[in-house]
Amino acid sequence: MPHRFDFLVMGGGVAGLSFALQAARHGTVAVLTKRERGEGNTAYAQGGIAGVLSPTDTFDAHIDDTLVAGAGLCHRDAVEVTVREGPARLKELVALGAAFDQRGGEFDLTREGGHSARRIIHAGDITGREVQRALLAACDEQPNITFFQNTAAIDLILDRRPHTPAGSRCLGVYALMEDGSIDRFLSKVTVVATGGAGKVYLYTSNPDVATGDGVAMAYRAGARVANMEFYQFHPTCLFHPEAKSFLISEALRGEGGKLRLKGGQTFMDRYHPMKDLAPRDVVARAIDAELKRTGNDCVYLDMTHLGRAYLTERFPNIYATCKAFNIDMAVQPIPVVPAAHYQCGGVVTDLHGRTNIPGLYAIGEASCTGLHGANRLASNSLLEGLVFGHRAVQVASEELASLTLPKEDPPAWDSGSAVDSDESVVVTHNWDEIRRLMWNYVGIVRTDKRLMRARRRLELLREEIRDYYWRFKVTRDVIELRNIAEVAHLIVDCASRRKESRGLHYTLDYPHTDEHQGTRDTILSREL
Template sequence: MRTNAEYQSDVLIIGSGAAGLSLALKLADHAKVTVLSKSGLTEGSTLYAQGGIAAVFDEADSVEGHVADTLVAGAGLCDEDTVSFTASSAAASLNWLIDKGAPFDQVADDNGEQQYHLTKEGGHSHRRILHAADATGKVVQTTLIDNVSQHPNITLMERFNAVDLISTKQLNQATNRIVGAYVWNREAEKVEVIKARFVILATGGASKVYQYTSNPDVSSGDGIAMAWRAGCRVANMEFNQFHPTCLFHPDAKNFLLTEALRGEGAYLRHADGTRFMPSFDERAELAPRDIVARAIDFEMKRLGSDCVYLDISHKPAEFIISHFPTIYERCLKLGIDITTDPIPAVPAAHYTCGGVMTDLTGQTDMRGLYAIGEVAYTGLHGANRLASNSLLECIVFAHAAADDVLSKLHKTRKDYRIPAWDESKVTNSDEEVIIQHNWHELRLFMWDYVGIVRTTKRLERALRRVNLLQQEIDEYYSNFRVSNNLLELRNLVTVADLIIRSALERKESRGLHYTLDYPEQFDEPEPTILQPKV
């Protein structure tokens, strides 16, 4: 059976979080934009971001200070030009978001005038985090949705999976640029074509490759895998950030305990109430995430504990409830009163610091293809991401990509005939259990062998297993019709392979990559860059 549905757009944006929707809004006055959302518009990592967005809004703070903190957190692997560009663009990008209606928290100053309430998080030397209580991502996402849903030039396509990018090389053209994508319509259960003059990947990260993650189910590395298959380089895939504190409770899936808790004075304790972070780092609970996560991992393994405890109960109850209403209500439903009780917490995979290589406009190695947000590697995060730089990166690079796309839009008008998806040689699967088994095996060995603390032996063991899984999944993909689980598993196994290979290449411990076999650091570190064979 061959499908016939085909859509045409000036710009196709794959992903509907802060990066994708910001870009859509920046482009829509000048171009026809299609936004592809794998699930509903609200179901992405942006919605669940609690802490806030970093930007210099305090006269006592400085862009140079923001740059310096980012470079320190990045452990010697940040690109300084990218860091300076991002920090310098932060205030303007945030003011754009505020103009769109984002209601960040404000307080009265000494003169009774309202100013933005700025909080402080781990790794920051100054209060520079704009936030909306402890649900900043939700406010940002809903604000952007309100705006894009009203724009006549934006078409929103929910419950569509991107399958693969389409290049002119595949169409036997002399040039090689991206001209669209095959997408799976989850409602109609068929693959369709979206043709576009420019395609932007805004698909987020790949933390679902791990058994325990703070991310929603959609974070399956789709954009990274598709770009790799299309011929784009990826970089620094070994640097997977594990958030130190996710709620440890059998009835709480993926619930994050924001960095801002520690920023406002929460302590990490053992079950007996003793603190342990001061013995690991002079910054104690405000050390960068990689240090805090490793400390928790070490203490849990040393004591055989299931979790540690995050305790802010020494602060006034009114302060806690007003600053962290979402966490307070969620925990209370589980029988934990955070105004009086410590919160059980464990680390979980949280953020992908590497990704598809781009320049400062979001342009990838492939003409016509951009990547922005967590899917991209710009050099901003280095070996570890500074807290609250993630949403900032989404907005800043959405604006940069929009400017570049608009400068080229009138020069790119050629139309290409794209063949429909051919399903004539595949059948419906009668062995869905294979997908479920491989899914579980992949996420488990990634957690056990490629987690917070690594060894060469563990990584080699993981590489052997991922190679076998790739063969099985490729064979399965060739013989059966696509489904959501199959598409995600295919992408996750690709990303897992990239993570493992990158980790094996780095013969040092730096930032989020910590290996017992190479505990020292190089004097002059370089990014880990992988080149596809296409």
């Protein structure tokens, strides 16, 4: 028998948990997490959450900073609601027990790249972990919330009956359970809160779960997807063969860190008037250019002038992690390189998380509200999850009473003639090839020729993956491979359509912005 809930949330990060916590006041909620609950991008967020909490700061300043970082592509209405509603959501988070650093009885606000003021609240350098802890603890007190861990959604279930009002409606998902069975989860409201897709690239700050599952599923179901060409590369990840792209927070530059070349020379003054505090796209391209110019493997982030006592107090986790790799940031600069970090595009929604498919919502990094435009401003991501998790519940709870599930259950999963695979090497090989070709051809700097090569190879890989998917029984590895191939295709398709350079999309063939053609979103749909 299918699992039945009023609300179904895919993803257990800040957006999904914020939604679940509010939705539990109105009905039953299922939260599906692909690994153990709490394992996702939110838990790895270091820097903090942006919000206007100081009397010397203003909403207008935060809005302007976001618009500038977004390079002309932000939707102002999305920016306005996020910035103006942000402080209330932060106060609610504090009321749930989230503990942020304070100084003299006030929040210890810091500054990050692209911000004109100190407006970032933080919990040391493990802010995401503290946010996740507080939200999970609050969810545990709600009897209406049920977690399904190690449960991987495969595809959305749609009601495609001709008499269905407004066309297809989302009824829930098919999901691979921990024991290998495939169950149906049916719901009146289905929410994609699956986060980003950093694992589509060879080098990423994201954990292994970030494979773009929600975007891929929604696109296959007919949802509109936009602006996937804008993938943010964090400028500073630890460069060490054993570090697995450990993120070095932008807050280090906010507190005075200096980027240097191998010989000790600074270089950001040649790229932007804000120097080391320039927006992330500028810093990442600058580092990429310097590495190509010098032939060096990395650049260095110098914090040595700030002293050991300050560094161990302000950045205890980063200090300890670097020390574990024999890097003492108090006396030696940290070797860093850019890595794929944040998906600025996603499933197109309105300002309450609604997609073009009735019954389907998308929030957080998996969505595209227009907040981030062509480049996300630092520390606006956790803020987005809080704000839109709350806004989505406002509408979804109102719609709940008028929504019913069909009297007949949708068909159970049919494995057909699929058998257990004896060719798992196909999965690992294709996984590695997709990530490498995306890094080499669709990375920080692009060209039409590189994109064409990526498109041709992806077409062959996607065909191989489709054949494998239908011939063999579904596993989590196959689900993730299928989804990163879909997301890679969307990124390449969007990048190929944008004939200009803007924000995170920089192409040598069109190095200038096109103010007449370029301020439109790049929207894809299987039906367009």
